[in-house]
Amino acid sequence: GAVVSQHPSRVICKSGTSVKIECRSLDFQATTMFWYRQFPKKSLMLMATSNEGSKATYEQGVEKDKFLINHASLTLSTLTVTSAHPEDSSFYICSARPLAGGPRTQYFGPGTRLTVL
Amino acid sequence: QKEVEQNSGPLSVPEGAIASLNCTYSDRGSQSFFWYRQYSGKSPELIMSIYSNGDKEDGRFTAQLNKASQYVSLLIRDSQPSDSATYLCAVNLDYGGSQGNLIFGKGTKLSVKP
Numbered sequence: 165g166a167v168v169s170q171h172p173s174r175v176i177c178k179s180g181t182s183v184k185i186e187c188r189s190l191d192f193q194a195t196t197m198f199w200y201r202q203f204p205k206k207s208l209m210l211m212a213t214s215n216e217g218s219k220a221t222y223e224q225g226v227e228k229d230k231f232l233i234n235h236a237s238l239t240l241s242t243l244t245v246t247s248a249h250p251e252d253s254s255f256y257i258c259s260a261r262p263l264a265g266g267p268r269t270q271y272f273g274p275g276t277r278l279t280v281l
Numbered sequence: 282q283k284e285v286e287q288n289s290g291p292l293s294v295p296e297g298a299i300a301s302l303n304c305t306y307s308d309r310g311s312q313s314f315f316w317y318r319q320y321s322g323k324s325p326e327l328i329m330s331i332y333s334n335g336d337k338e339d340g341r342f343t344a345q346l347n348k349a350s351q352y353v354s355l356l357i358r359d360s361q362p363s364d365s366a367t368y369l370c371a372v373n374l375d376y377g378g379s380q381g382n383l384i385f386g387k388g389t390k391l392s393v394k395p
Contacts, residue, residue, distance in 0.1 A: 198382070207369070207387040208325070257324045270383060272317075275324040 167191050168260050170273035177248055178281055185243045185276045187258030193238035194260035198270060199231070202255045214241045238263070248280040283308045285372050287386035295394050300357040302389050304370030307351070314346055316355045317369040319388065325369055329355060360393045367391070 167190040177183050187197055195216050200208045212233050213221045220233035232244040241260075245252055255277050259270040284307040294300045302316075313332045317325035331337045331344040331353065343356040353372075357364055367388040374382070 208385045210382060213382060255322075269327070269330065271327065272324040277322075 166262065166269075166271040168258065168271050168273040170256075170258055170276050172276060173274060174277045174279075176279045176281065179249055180247055182244055182246045183248055183278060185245075185256055185258075185278075187241045187243070187260070187273050189239045189260040189262075189271075192260070192262045195238065195263055196261045197235060197241040198259045198261075199233060199241075199243050200257045200259065202257060202275075208257065211243075245278065248278070250280045253278055253280045283372075283374070283384050285370055285384050285386035287368075287370050287389045289387055290390040291392050292389055293392045293394060294360050296360060296362060298360050298393075300360045300364065300391055300393070302355040302357075302368050302370075302391065304353045304355075304386055305351055306353070306370075306372045306384075308372070308374060309348075309351065310374055311348075311351075311372045313373040314344070314353045315371040315373070315383065316342075316344060316353075317371060317385075318364075319367045319369055321367075357391075360391075362393045362395050365391055365393045 169188045171186045197214045199211045201211050202208050210223050211226045214233045214235040216235045216238050222228045235241040255275050257275040259272045261270050286305045316329040318328050319325045329342050329344040331346045334346050334348050337344045341358045345354045367390045369388045370386040371383040
């Protein structure tokens, strides 16, 4: 149980294009999903918290117009990197918190490796 | 500034030995604590959670929590080469407004030598 998927697992795009990453909770409902970014040999950095049916809460320093988050249902959140640049190349990981798990548990997706040329 | 500190390692132990991973946190209001394992190029995998002072055992893993000392540790008994990974300590403030956000340490890289 508690499986979270991400699609795509890898994406290479040209500078200036937009990329959409999907995060799905497969066997549970999640009111809250989290988006993280991880640079090589660095720790996870929380980018934003996504709540179903409402606007995402972005962490300080994360541009909300650049990283668009949509949490349309209890099982799906999407992150769109708009006008991507090489410095956006990173490992993007989502996590989901089950409805039944209270505020304490998060399960991570397998991550999406983004390379911007 | 709420912080979670871990020794980055690498921590090297021989196969079959006990690996001891340590973590300290700065916010006394922290309520729940987690250990995640992350293999290179993969996303974190939850291996242990602990909420109360004392020890919690699950198979070869034991988590230890001491809230007075703001310290949480993970012991891995009978370490195997497949345990070689980066172990992330995460802390959840778990009170109003935090929405269950986790604060992660930078991780300790464990290497188990055959």
